[in-house]
Amino acid sequence: MTPPLQQLLALSAVLFAIGLIGVVTRRNIIMILLSLEILLNAANLAFVIFSRSTGNLTGQLMVFFVMIVAAAEVTVGLAIAVVLVRTTGKVNADELRGLKG
Helix, strand or coil: CCCCHHHHHHHHHHHHHHHHHHHHHCCEHHHHHHHHHHHHHHHHHHHHHHHHHHCCCHHHHHHHHHHHHHHHHHHHHHHHHHHHHHHHCCCECHHHHHHCC
């Protein structure tokens, strides 16, 4: 027995809201990256839900592309975070605003 479409979409919306709140309110770079991952996972869940409900595999194919983008985002984001910690010794995003230019 599978849950109804509305419940699954509500779960995806809740995950997206949690990730969005995390991106907006958190100041730690690592926590912001984790919140971005939650956002991407919520989008993946919505793709799979719609793909399964319509019987079309395009949504599930799109999930693979989103996962590739997420892996690249984590790699680049963590590399930037490591460089920032090594140069400034800070992980707080508010304290790094002076690096704009």
